[in-house]
Amino acid sequence: MAKLSNILTTRSSQGPSDNFKNLIINGDMQIAQRGTSTASITTSNYYTVDRFNFTVGSMGTWTMSQENDAPTGSGFRKSVKILCTTADASPAASDQVRLDTYLEGQNLQHIKKGTAAAEQLTLSFWVKSNVTGTHTVRLVDYDNTRGDSASYTISVSGTWEKKTITFPADTTGAFDNDNAASLGLIFGLGFGSNFTSGTLQSTWGSYTDANSHVGQVNVASAINNYWQVTGVQLEVGDTATPFEFLPAQQELAQCQRYYTNLYPYGAVGSFYSTTQCKVSFTNPVPMRTDAVMTVKSATYTDMIEQTGVALRTPTSISANYAGVAGQVIHLQGMSSATTAHGAIYRWGGDITTISFSAEL
Amino acid sequence: MYKIKTGDELNQSFIIKIESDKTLWIPLNESLNEYQEYLKWVSEGNTAEEWVAE
DSSP states (O other): OHHHHHHHHHHHHHOGGGTTOOOSTTTTOOOOTTOSEEEEEOSOEEOSSTTOEEEEESSOEEEEEEESOOOTTSSOOOEEEEEEEEOOSSOOTTOEEEEEEEEEGGGOGGGOTTSTTOOOEEEEEEEEESSOEEEEEEEEETTTTEEEEEEEEEOSTTOOEEEEEEEOOOOSOOOOSSSSEEEEEEEEEEEOGGGTSSOOOOSOEEOOGGGTSTTOOOGGGSTTOEEEEEEEEEEESSSOOOOOOOOHHHHHHHHHTTEEEOOTTOEEEEESSSSOEEEEEEOSSOOSSSOEEEEETTOOTTOEEETTTEEEOOSEEEEEEEOSSEEEEEEEOOOSOOTTOEEEEOOOSSTTSEEEEOOO | OEEEEOOOSSSOOEEEEEOSSEEEEEESOTTSHHHHHHHHHHHTTOOOEEOOOO
């Protein structure tokens, strides 16, 4: 009984909300549905690891990759690496490069932001770079146009270092209780003077570009500079607790709320003429909102199988319906099919041939 | 380049963004970044043509 009592006491002190304590999705960089490496990046987008948007504003050319490299003994196995392939040592005033992740307001209500009971937030992460010195990280409240920045120091080149930063509570400006982006976590990599000319905004206040990334060293200053991160955790309170590792299927499902590929054999339907069919695809999890369907060009040969009879190759793929729960896809340009025969999405070669995105 | 697929009783409307290596089918949903980009493009005086199936 004593042992059971101890266990119950321990569990009680942790509380049920310890589950999913990490506000960041894919903080261990395990999931990369779009691919593991993208080169020649000059514009902003989601490229490799899920939920992390690489923002580039006219500052250098980059390769973003998911790496099998992480701090020894930490339990992490992967990280994301941002590598400079064309330098910009003298950025223009409005230039910027950073790594962002955005969080839905409805998942942040327990922070009680904008009330007298607002909570502190503690950020912890592992970082490695050959560019030592001062780096910046910022929280942005998009609902109330507020921000709070902090700096950290990379002391040794090419060595994993763990950083912990506690952001103060903000009693001003509540987060909207909806599925839009309310909070952004912004890791700075390099900025022009529009973002560095003021005084670093180390308490919550109205958003001011000039105070957002003061002191940030320029990772874009030379070719082959890099910045690498994993183990990103943002949690309520003033203490960094051990990273919350989730089962792989759970982490993938969290990511698929925002992005999913259409997997082979994942969609079925029927021909409604000799040349056209529609197939439907049930999303792995309900998506954040109606998703954008992206179809890569000229990669959909042999994709439709008329059930048990023959392959049919469409020449045109279009979206017919986009919903939170699923999609309907319209395929045209086939020949000699039999109306009312079944159809199955078979294989497009590249797993990302057709994808759905409802990113923030 | 943007085009519009106008929906009807059986088909949803989409904005179509045609890029060199891919095509995006964008629901008319203001919470999507891609739709916001389209609205910005329209606000700059541009008009999308009607999409015609190949």
